[in-house]
Amino acid sequence: MVIAVDGPAASGKGTIARALATHYGLPHLDTGLLYRAVGIGVLRADADPADEAAALAECGFSDALFHDPALKSEAAGRAASMVSAHPQVRAALLARQRDFAAQAGGAVLDGRDIGTVIAPDASAKLFVTASAPIRADRRHRELVKLGLDVQFEHVLHDIQARDERDSSRSAAPLVMADDAALLDTTDMGIDDAVQRAVALVEARIRTAAND
Ligand SMILES: Nc1ncnc2c1ncn2[C@@H]1O[C@H](COP(=O)(O)OP(=O)(O)O)[C@@H](O)[C@H]1O
Ligand SMILES: Nc1ccn([C@@H]2O[C@H](COP(=O)(O)OP(=O)(O)O)[C@@H](O)[C@H]2O)c(=O)n1
Numbered sequence: 001m002v003i004a005v006d007g008p009a010a011s012g013k014g015t016i017a018r019a020l021a022t023h024y025g026l027p028h029l030d031t032g033l034l035y036r037a038v039g040i041g042v043l044r045a046d047a048d049p050a051d052e053a054a055a056l057a058e059c060g061f062s063d064a065l066f067h068d069p070a071l072k073s074e075a076a077g078r079a080a081s082m083v084s085a086h087p088q089v090r091a092a093l094l095a096r097q098r099d100f101a102a103q104a105g106g107a108v109l110d111g112r113d114i115g116t117v118i119a120p121d122a123s124a125k126l127f128v129t130a131s132a133p134i135r136a137d138r139r140h141r142e143l144v145k146l147g148l149d150v151q152f153e154h155v156l157h158d159i160q161a162r163d164e165r166d167s168s169r170s171a172a173p174l175v176m177a178d179d180a181a182l183l184d185t186t187d188m189g190i191d192d193a194v195q196r197a198v199a200l201v202e203a204r205i206r207t208a209a210n211d
């Protein structure tokens with residue numbers, strides 16, 4: 001079984017994807033980490049994330065980079081959002097994600113284009129969202145907990161800029177797949193959101209079994 005979880009920044013998609021992976025005993029891939037790894041590579045090379053060739057040169061990173069705390073920073077998120085708009089970068093990272101989705105037994109992946117591009121035939125697709133101020137509040141708390149000195153207004157502005165960039169790019173923009181179930185977590189705590197996500201996946205599986 002493949003479960004696709006997409007949505008904008010700090011909507012809770014990673015939390016939900018991890019919980020679904022535990023619930024169904026499936027491996028999980030946070031695909032945002034791939035774009036963050038390229039973004040941080042570009043920044044460390046003192047290059048411009050808007051430069052497609054410079055971004056493409058950073059696509060050969062190893063999985064070890066996923067554990068680098070710098071990937072969590074706002075700067076990495078911003079750079080990731082810029083490098084992810086380059087079609088050649090998306091193409092370079094495609095096989096890694098498709099291979100993960102195709103492994104025996106299935107997988108859970110979260111990102112922006114899982115249900116539309118990476119795993120269009122996924123058994124269940126969720127599109128997780130929440131209002132921008134709520135998402136900014138969650139991300140702000142997360143960054144403060146990590147010991148980073150960031151202002152709420154700055155995080156909100158960053159999230160809104162990323163929403164705009166991710167939704168308006170021509171290569172695999174952030175859009176809800178036609179056959180995805182919408183999960184708005186604005187007024188839900190984590191436990192409620194996870195319970196609702198499991199219920200939506202179960203409903204999807206039941207419908208598929210009856211088809
Ligand atoms: N429903 C929720 N209510 C409150 N906090 C949440 C909820 N879902 C996630 N969070 C918290 O918000 C932050 C961002 O969640 P995360 O799952 O990483 O989002 P995303 O993967 O969409 O960027 C984390 O600190 C997480 O614990
Ligand atoms: N499948 C994906 C995952 C992330 N991304 C890009 O990578 C950036 C960082 O993704 P992320 O999932 O780590 O970000 P958050 O939602 O956790 O803030 C996003 O703003 C997107 O531009 C993408 O284009 N496609």
